[in-house]
Amino acid sequence: MRHPDAPAPGELLGAHYGQCFGCGGDQPHGLHLEARAGEGVSLTAEFTVQPAHQGAPGLAHGGVLTSALDETLGSLNWLLRTIAVTGRLETDFVRPVPVGTTLHLEAEVTAVAGRKIYSTATGRVGGPDGPVAVRAEALFIEVKVDHFVDHGRPEEIQAAMNDPDQVRRARAFEVNP
Numbered sequence: 001m002r003h004p005d006a007p008a009p010g011e012l013l014g015a016h017y018g019q020c021f022g023c024g025g026d027q028p029h030g031l032h033l034e035a036r037a038g039e040g041v042s043l044t045a046e047f048t049v050q051p052a053h054q055g056a057p058g059l060a061h062g063g064v065l066t067s068a069l070d071e072t073l074g075s076l077n078w079l080l081r082t083i084a085v086t087g088r089l090e091t092d093f094v095r096p097v098p099v100g101t102t103l104h105l106e107a108e109v110t111a112v113a114g115r116k117i118y119s120t121a122t123g124r125v126g127g128p129d130g131p132v133a134v135r136a137e138a139l140f141i142e143v144k145v146d147h148f149v150d151h152g153r154p155e156e157i158q159a160a161m162n163d164p165d166q167v168r169r170a171r172a173f174e175v176n177p
């Protein structure tokens with residue numbers, strides 16, 4: 001399942017799109033999640049809860065935590081060298097996550113059936129071996145680059161197509177044998 005050209009274990013995966021809310025370095029409102037390749041089709045990521053991410057006073061909003069899980073699971077695309085979007089995502093919120101906490105995330109692909117990619121993720125607090133605060137089960141569906149070209153707002157699509165770095169990133173996913 002792991003693509004032969006997948007980044008080596010330990011390598012930073014980088015953003016799939018600079019304006020992405022989950023991982024984009026150019027997105028001032030984003031989570032700035034950083035993911036690193038693991039063994040097989042797995043990875044780890046870190047995300048620190050900011051004051052802008054509150055739901056209840058001093059606690060992370062559940063939707064923001066789900067976004068961090070979604071992004072972590074979506075980053076598995078880099079290891080499969082496949083473009084896939086979230087079809088279904090189910091989150092368990094096991095313990096509250098205070099502002100300032102670094103969430104230590106890990107994700108892995110559990111099965112692939114045609115275009116369907118099943119995956120799971122956990123987020124731990126206090127360190128990579130700390131207690132689980134959130135976990136998720138997901139189904140991603142493989143799509144072609146056309147998915148974004150057909151459905152995205154034209155101004156952002158045009159800007160992405162004019163950005164050689166973005167075109168290179170998109171191509172890297174498309175040369176999947």
Ligand SMILES: CCCCCCCC/C=C\CCCCCCCC(=O)SCCNC(=O)CCNC(=O)[C@H](O)C(C)(C)COP(=O)(O)OP(=O)(O)OC[C@H]1O[C@@H](n2cnc3c(N)ncnc32)[C@H](O)[C@@H]1OP(=O)(O)O
Nearest residue numbers: 016070071074083084085086087088141148160161167170
């Ligand atoms: C040069 C410019 C280009 C730029 C390129 C950039 C490169 C980007 C690189 C990487 C990007 C990654 C971005 C990650 C971002 C983080 C992850 C997100 O948040 S993604 C956003 C949220 N998700 C959506 O917006 C999906 C919206 N939904 C859809 O578009 C469709 O529903 C889609 C594509 C998911 C499926 O539609 P169908 O028509 O293609 O396929 P059907 O036949 O419906 O489903 C295929 C199989 O999947 C099952 N399925 C689909 N949805 C399901 C669901 N919700 N629950 C259970 N099964 C489901 C179906 O039952 C079917 O299964 P059976 O093959 O028959 O066994």
